[in-house]
Amino acid sequence: MLATxxxxxxxxxxxxxxxxxxxxxxxxxxxxxxALLRDQVRLYAAQSALISVLAVVVAAARHLPDLYVxxxxxxxxxxxxxxxxxxxxxxxxxxxxxxxxxTDIAGSGALSLASTVLIAIVVAAFGFFSVAxxxxxxxVLPATxxxxxxxxxxxxxxxxxxxxxxxSQAIGFLSLENGVxxxxxxxxxxxxxxxxxxxxxxxxxxxxxxxxxxxxxxGRAESLSTADLTxxxx
Amino acid sequence: xxxxxxxxxxVQFLQVATIAAAAPGVSGVIARVEARLQGRAGxxxxxxxxxxxxxxxxxxxxxxGSSWVFLAAPLAAMTCYLTVPLLIPVLTxxxxxxxYMGDIxxxxxxxxxxxxxxxxxxxxxxxxxxxxxxxxxxxxxxxxEPVVLFVVFTVALVTGTDLPYALAATVRSSAGQxxxxxxxxxxxxxxxxxxxxxxxxxxxxxxGTNEFGxxxxxxxxxxxxxxxxxxxxxxxxxxxxxxTILLNVFVAPWGLASTAQAASVLLAIVALLAxxxxxxxxxxxxxxxxxxxxxxxxxxxxxxAFLLAVLGVFTLYLGGG
Numbered sequence: 220m221l222a223t224x225x226x227x228x229x230x231x232x233x234x235x236x237x238x239x240x241x242x243x244x245x246x247x248x249x250x251x252x253x254a255l256l257r258d259q260v261r262l263y264a265a266q267s268a269l270i271s272v273l274a275v276v277v278a279a280a281r282h283l284p285d286l287y288v289x290x291x292x293x294x295x296x297x298x299x300x301x302x303x304x305x306x307x308x309x310x311x312x313x314x315x316x317x318x319x320x321x322t323d324i325a326g327s328g329a330l331s332l333a334s335t336v337l338i339a340i341v342v343a344a345f346g347f348f349s350v351a352x353x354x355x356x357x358x359v360l361p362a363t364x365x366x367x368x369x370x371x372x373x374x375x376x377x378x379x380x381x382x383x384x385x386x387s388q389a390i391g392f393l394s395l396e397n398g399v400x401x402x403x404x405x406x407x408x409x410x411x412x413x414x415x416x417x418x419x420x421x422x423x424x425x426x427x428x429x430x431x432x433x434x435x436x437x438g439r440a441e442s443l444s445t446a447d448l449t450x451x452x453x
Numbered sequence: 454x455x456x457x458x459x460x461x462x463x464v465q466f467l468q469v470a471t472i473a474a475a476a477p478g479v480s481g482v483i484a485r486v487e488a489r490l491q492g493r494a495g496x497x498x499x500x501x502x503x504x505x506x507x508x509x510x511x512x513x514x515x516x517x518g519s520s521w522v523f524l525a526a527p528l529a530a531m532t533c534y535l536t537v538p539l540l541i542p543v544l545t546x547x548x549x550x551x552x553y554m555g556d557i558x559x560x561x562x563x564x565x566x567x568x569x570x571x572x573x574x575x576x577x578x579x580x581x582x583x584x585x586x587x588x589x590x591x592x593x594x595x596x597x598e599p600v601v602l603f604v605v606f607t608v609a610l611v612t613g614t615d616l617p618y619a620l621a622a623t624v625r626s627s628a629g630q631x632x633x634x635x636x637x638x639x640x641x642x643x644x645x646x647x648x649x650x651x652x653x654x655x656x657x658x659x660x661g662t663n664e665f666g667x668x669x670x671x672x673x674x675x676x677x678x679x680x681x682x683x684x685x686x687x688x689x690x691x692x693x694x695x696x697t698i699l700l701n702v703f704v705a706p707w708g709l710a711s712t713a714q715a716a717s718v719l720l721a722i723v724a725l726l727a728x729x730x731x732x733x734x735x736x737x738x739x740x741x742x743x744x745x746x747x748x749x750x751x752x753x754x755x756x757x758a759f760l761l762a763v764l765g766v767f768t769l770y771l772g773g774g
Binding site: 229230244344347363 | 627628629630632633637638755756759760761763764767768770771772
């Protein structure tokens with residue numbers, strides 16, 4: 220699907236939808252540079268809100284009233300409730316004397332930020348072009364959004380691999396789910412509402428479990444770093 | 454509306470003259486707005502002109518042991534900055550005869566040549582700060598160069614040519630061309646490169662006196678008198694040239710003259726100055742809202758710009774850009 224020289228621009232709807240999808244991907248990249256847990260949770264909320272916006276845009280343009288409900292529910296859960304739950308569970312995990320939410324996860328990257336971004340670009344490119352080669356067409360959104368959503372999932376993996384702290388890894392997992400819901404929006408916008416809702420409530424369970432695991436880890440190791448876990452080797 | 458039609462060479466000359474005459478004023482607007490945002494009265498908008506006038510009247514000194522290269526560099530840089538406005542759409546939507554001498558890459562090469570001449574002159578002086586500035590400027594321009602290349606690739610993929618006039622015409626043609634992700638990403642990446650190239654805040658304090666953080670600003674340390682004035686004027690011109698490329702090619706290619714009528718050319722001059730002042734206000738707000746990055750964090754800034762530019766090319770190749 221090579222864009223030919225001087226190709227006609229996509230329609231305003233598909234251009235705008237792709238821009239929103241690119242925004243989701245950029246937020247995923249942005250998470251890599253955040254040094255504060257609070258900011259990472261905030262970015263996760265922003266990313267979730269952006270996906271809800273995309274759902275509303277699709278609902279309006281393609282006349283799928285189900286999606287309004289889904290967008291509202293997903294906004295309430297992923298942009299409001301899950302961040303609040305995470306912030307509650309992670310309160311007080313900072314070093315002694317720091318205010319809650321300031322939990323320092325700076326410098327947990329395995330490589331420098333610029334190298335991480337370059338690796339993530341390569342991985343995202345792999346996702347882009349391998350999915351583009353499948354030639355999946357969607358009735359509701361431009362196919363580019365599907366390729367971008369796969370890139371979001373892969374970049375979330377890079378985030379989880381490169382950051383050596385449990386908090387970033389949990390946020391990476393949750394934002395990976397954001398990538399999956401973007402995929403779902405492209406290929407299965409007509410999925411029965413009840414299934415989507417079940418997934419969303421699953422996510423709430425995931426957030427609580429992660430929060431508890433992080434607390435337990437912090438209680439045992441006095442830090443959020445995963446470096447201490449290597450001592451578990453037999 | 455008068456129907457006085459200007460000869461084409463006059464329009465061509467006006468492109469260069471507008472950039473040369475207005476450049477210090479744009480710097481003055483930015484300095485003024487920045488000061489107002491900080492609650493200071495700030496210098497007059499015309500202050501850069503007075504500074505240049507004062508410097509032109511002073512005597513010129515050269516460090517002992519420096520050769521003719523030291524004195525030739527400001528002239529060479531100025532020549533480059535006077536050449537580039539011939540290549541880009543400053544005032545007109547239609548290409549002027551000399552506008553096809555070079556494409557966007559050609560303009561970029563000429564700007565790099567100017568920066569190379571200044572860097573060589575800085576090395577000539579033997580002064581540690583000027584050399585440090587030159588070495589840093591060359592190092593970081595090597596990592597922002599790929600961003601510029603990818604922005605050019607985006608332009609080439611969108612229009613099928615890399616003439617700046619073609620892209621401006623494409624952007625004007627429909628709303629779909631404006632909201633397409635490739636265009637937005639390339640414009641954002643170019644804006645970040647411009648922040649770097651003009652020595653603005655996330656990269657460098659523009660008016661600071663802290664030598665350790667200096668990149669571009671450190672290079673003319675040893676020049677004085679008219680030569681220093683030429684370098685200052687040149688860097689203001691470079692700023693306005695880059696703003697013009699961003700505004701008239703990417704972000705807001707409206708208000709340009711489509712004929713050589715005197716009235717519409719005059720309107721185009723006014724529109725360009727208004728747009729550049731508007732962009733200057735945005736830059737001043739950024740200057741006041743962010744902290745300067747540590748020198749070794751500038752690679753992160755460049756990586757972010759590179760990410761935007763590469764994503765722009767990717768979305769185009771996927772067919773949805």
